[in-house]
Amino acid sequence: MPKPSPITCLALASLVSGMATSAPCPITGKFGAECPFAAGKDLNGEVASFPNPQMLPGHPGKGSEPDEGQKTIHGCTCQSACGASLDFGNADCDYCWTDDKCGSYSWTRFKYYDYCAYPEDVKYNDQSYLEKQSYLWDNIVATKDSYTPYPNVLNAFDESMKTSFDYATNDVMPKERVKVIHGVGAICKVDMQVSGDSPYTGIFQPGTAAGMVRMGSALEVTETSGMVPGIGVKFFRDGVPSANWVELVSLAPLPDNNYNFFASDFSNHIAPPADTVTKILAEKFKQASGCVTMVGLSDAAAFCQDGTPVESPAFPFELRFENTGEVSFPESVQTQEELIANMKAIAVGTSLFNVVAYETPASTTGVKIGEIVTTSECLSSTFGDSHFFVQHQRVEEDWAIYPEWLDDIDAARDCGASSISLDAPPTCAEKYA
Numbered sequence: 001m002p003k004p005s006p007i008t009c010l011a012l013a014s015l016v017s018g019m020a021t022s023a024p025c026p027i028t029g030k031f032g033a034e035c036p037f038a039a040g041k042d043l044n045g046e047v048a049s050f051p052n053p054q055m056l057p058g059h060p061g062k063g064s065e066p067d068e069g070q071k072t073i074h075g076c077t078c079q080s081a082c083g084a085s086l087d088f089g090n091a092d093c094d095y096c097w098t099d100d101k102c103g104s105y106s107w108t109r110f111k112y113y114d115y116c117a118y119p120e121d122v123k124y125n126d127q128s129y130l131e132k133q134s135y136l137w138d139n140i141v142a143t144k145d146s147y148t149p150y151p152n153v154l155n156a157f158d159e160s161m162k163t164s165f166d167y168a169t170n171d172v173m174p175k176e177r178v179k180v181i182h183g184v185g186a187i188c189k190v191d192m193q194v195s196g197d198s199p200y201t202g203i204f205q206p207g208t209a210a211g212m213v214r215m216g217s218a219l220e221v222t223e224t225s226g227m228v229p230g231i232g233v234k235f236f237r238d239g240v241p242s243a244n245w246v247e248l249v250s251l252a253p254l255p256d257n258n259y260n261f262f263a264s265d266f267s268n269h270i271a272p273p274a275d276t277v278t279k280i281l282a283e284k285f286k287q288a289s290g291c292v293t294m295v296g297l298s299d300a301a302a303f304c305q306d307g308t309p310v311e312s313p314a315f316p317f318e319l320r321f322e323n324t325g326e327v328s329f330p331e332s333v334q335t336q337e338e339l340i341a342n343m344k345a346i347a348v349g350t351s352l353f354n355v356v357a358y359e360t361p362a363s364t365t366g367v368k369i370g371e372i373v374t375t376s377e378c379l380s381s382t383f384g385d386s387h388f389f390v391q392h393q394r395v396e397e398d399w400a401i402y403p404e405w406l407d408d409i410d411a412a413r414d415c416g417a418s419s420i421s422l423d424a425p426p427t428c429a430e431k432y433a
Contacts, residue, residue, distance in 0.1 A: 064080060064081045064175070064176060065080075065081065065175075066078040066079065066080055066081050066082065066096060066175065067081065067082075067174060067175045070082060070096065070116065071116075071117050071119075072095075072096065072098065072102075072103060072114035072115055072116055072117055073114065073115050073116070073117045073428065073429050073432060073433065074102070074103060074114050075102075076098040076099065076100075076102035076103045076112075076114040077098065077099045077100070077102070078096035078097070078098060078099075078116065079096070079097050079098060079099050080096045080097040081096065081174070081175045081176040082094040082095065082096045082116035082174055082175070082176070082177075083095070083096075083159075083176055083177070084158065084159055084160040084163075085158060086157060086158055087108060088106075088113075090287075091157060091158050091159060091160055092160055092161075092162060092287045092428070092431075093115050093116075093160050093162055093163075093428035093431065093432065094115065094116040094160050094163055094174070094428070095113050095114060095115045095116060096113065096114065096116055097111050097112065097113055098112045098113055098114050102114060115428050115429075115432045116174075116428075117429065118163070118166065118167045118168065118169045118174065119169065120168055120169060120170075120241060121169045121170040124169075124170045124171075125170065125239065125240060125241050126239055127238075127239075128238045128239075129210060129235075129236035129237050129238050129305050129306075129307075130210070130236070132171060132236045132242065133189065133210060133211070133212065133236050136171060136212065136388065137189060137212075137376070139381075139383040139387070140187050140379055140381045140383050140384050140388070141379065141381075142381075142383065143381040143382040143383045143384075144379040144380065144381050145344075145379070145380060145381075146380060146381060146382045147184045147336075147340065147380045147381070147382060147385050148183065148184065148382055148385040148386055150183045150184055150219070150220035150336070151178055151179070151180050151183045152180075153180055153181055153218070153219060153281070155178070155180050156180040156181060156281055156284055157284060159177070159178065159180055160287070160428070161284055161285050161287045161288040162287055162288045162425075162427060162428050163177065164288065164391065164392045165288045165289070165391065165392045165393065165394055165427075166288075166427050166428065166429075167389065167391060168241050168391060170241070170389075171234065171242055171388070171389055172387045172388070172389055173386075173387055173388070173389040179385060179386075181218050181230075181281075182214075182216050182217070182218050182230050182232070183216075183220075183385060184216050184217075184220070184336060184340075184380065184385055185214040185215055185216025185232070185380070185384060185385065186214070186215055186216065186340055186343035186344065186378040186379055186380045186384075187212055187213070187214045187215075187378065187379060187380075187381065187384045187388065188212065188213055188215070188343075188346070188352075188374045188375075188376055188377065188378035188379075189210070189211075189212055189374070189375045189376035190210075190211055190212060190213050190352070190372050190373060190374055190375060191208050191209065191210055191211075191372075191373050191375055192208070192209045192211065192235065192355065192370055192371070192372055192373075193208050193370050193371050193373055194206050194207055194208070194209065194355070194369055194370035195368070195369055195370055197369075198357075198369040198370065199314060200301055200314045200315050200316065200357070200369065201301045201302075201304075201310040201312075201313050201314045201315070202243070202300055202301035202302055202303055202304055202310050202313060202315070203235045203237075203243050203300045203301065203303075203304075203305065204297075204300065204301055204314075204315060204316075204357075204369065204370075205304060209235050209305050210235070210236060210305065210375070211233065211234050211235035211236060211242075211243075212233075212234045213231050213232065213233055213234075213352075213372065214231065214232040214234075214384060214388060214390065215229070215230075215231050215261065215343060215378065216229075216230065216339075217229060217230070217261075217339065218230055218251070219253075220336060221259070221334055221335060221336040221338075221339050222335065222336070223333050223335065225253065226253025226254060226257055226258075226259070227253055227254050227258065227259045227260070227261060227263075227334075227339075228249075228250070228251070228252065228253050228254070229248070229249050229254070229261045229262075229263075229264070229266070230246065230247070230248045230249070230266075231246065231247040231248075231266055231321065232244070232246055232388075232390035233245050233246065233247060233390070234390055235300065235305065236305070237303050237304070237305050237306075237307050238305065238306050238307035239307035240303050240307050241391075242391075243299055243300035243303070244299075244300075244390045244391040244392070244393070245268055245295050245296070245297060245300060245319075245390075245392070245393060246268065246295055246390060246392060247266035247267060247268055247319075247320075247321050248266060248267065248268075248270045249264045249265070249266055249267075249270065250264075250270055250271065251270065251273045251278040251281070251282070252273070252274065252275060252278060257333070258331045259329070259330065259331060259332060259333055259334045259339075260328060260329045260330065260331045261329050261339065261342075261343075262323045262327055262328050262329060262352075263323075263328075263331065265320050265321065265322045265323065266320065266321040266322075266353070267318055267319070267320045267321070268294065268295050268296075268297060268318060268319050269293060269294045269318050269414070270293050270294075271293065272293050272412075272413075272414075272415065272416025273416065279416075282416055286417075286425070287425060288392075288394065288424070288425060289394045289395060289396065289424055289425065290396065290415070290417055290419075290420050290421065290423075290424060290425065291395050291396070291409075291411075291414070291415035291417060291420055292415065292416065292417075293414065293415050293416055294395040294414075294415065295392050295393055295394075295395060296393035296394055296395045296396075296397045296398040297315045297316065297319060297393070297398060298313055298315055298393070298397050298398045298401055299393050299397070300315065301313035301314060301315035313401065315398070316357035316358055316359050317358055317359060317360050317361050317363065317398075317402075317405060318357070318358040318363075318366075319355065319356070319357055319358075320355075320356040320357075320358070320366060321352075321353035321354070321355060321356075321372065322353060322354045322356050323352075323353060323354075324351045324352065324353060324354055324371065326350050326351050326352070327346055327350055327352060329342050330342075340380045343378040343379075343380070344377055344378055344379060344380070346374060346377070346378050347374070348374055348375065348376060348377065349373065349374060349375075350373065350374045351371045351372070351373050352371075352372045352373070352374060353371065353372040354368050354370075354371055355368065355369050355370040355371060355372060356368050356369070357369050360402075360405060360408065361405050361408035361409050361414075362408045394424045396421075396422055396423065396424040397424075399422050400422055403422060406420065406421075406422070
């Protein structure tokens with residue numbers, strides 16, 4: 001196993017104007033008062049209490065117990081929670097301290113460690129889609145009308161981006177992981193009502209699929225921040241992990257200091273970043289994918305909501321969420337509290353978005369295949385901010401099914417990269433096997 005590498009990311013991070021090495025970090029600070037989820041259940045339906053995660057010094061997990069049964073890629077037992085740090089591979093993978101001298105020895109930390117494995121939680125995923133949705137919603141309601149302090153986005157350098165793509169255990173984040181980007185949001189239960197002529201499969205097949213969306217800004221909303229809208233999308237499935245993807249507008253705030261969250265269309269593809277800060281963050285995401293401006297959709301097409309596998313998944317190249325016009329927020333300056341209040345005021349049964357599919361990279365016109373309709377209030381909650389997990393899918397997995405798409409994708413224009421291929425960067429299990 002490779003030894004920890006020097007901290008080379010700091011050279012990139014230092015380019016960011018105003019960055020201070022002593023700036024507060026969610027990994028070494030605390031989230032404040034505990035928020036017990038007494039009304040909720042644990043992942044397998046048992047009554048449980050979910051304390052708000054306490055970020056303790058010495059990431060990963062110094063003084064913090066690991067998730068129950070947490071193992072590593074070499075079968076070691078973790079004695080700490082998992083996490084990443086810049087002095088271990090530029091924070092590319094989560095690791096933990098281990099028992100019984102298992103794994104490798106760190107000559108800088110004077111401990112044994114190994115890289116964390118995140119196998120599927122079979123007991124949780126064996127539940128029905130409604131049971132999973134109910135579990136999450138119970139815990140969201142138990143901590144509603146609250147939210148966590150916004151983390152500093154620059155602390156993304158001290159998190160593994162690969163975990164966002166490879167953690168498929170269940171719908172709850174690993175212990176001590178922090179939502180560095182889109183740290184605060186409101187979650188609504190939704191139906192995706194797909195039209196009868198949809199040519200796609202799985203969650204995108206004709207009919208109605210039950211899920212959730214989490215809506216919020218990438219940065220804390222203040223009188224000077226602008227709005228950076230984003231949506232995490234989750235649809236539950238019987239007996240298999242949930243389908244997830246993200247919809248964004250841009251990595252930069254909306255133009256003209258517009259604070260209307262619904263002012264622009266959302267997509268699973270965005271333009272490459274143009275400013276220095278977001279370019280640096282994009283470099284961090286290249287640890288996981290060679291095309292950081294896109295996420296995949298093929299997994300959502302691979303299983304129906306009842307868990308039936310699809311023999312030949314069919315899905316569009318791009319999926320846009322276009323505002324239906326049923327909801328609009330003020331364009332004037334808002335605070336975080338005002339944004340959350342506006343989200344909560346959205347009426348149950350509102351059609352938030354038209355779902356518009358662009359079949360291939362060459363498609364210039366999209367086809368509406370459905371709508372996203374709320375089936376609950378849209379609630380802020382500390383559970384949603386601290387625990388609700390939306391997995392990202394590498395777009396290379398889509399390209400592997402439709403390799404001909406690469407002919408119409410320009411690496412620089414579409415991905416902000418010098419080149420692209422079917423081969424994504426290695427997963428942590430592949431890199432450290």
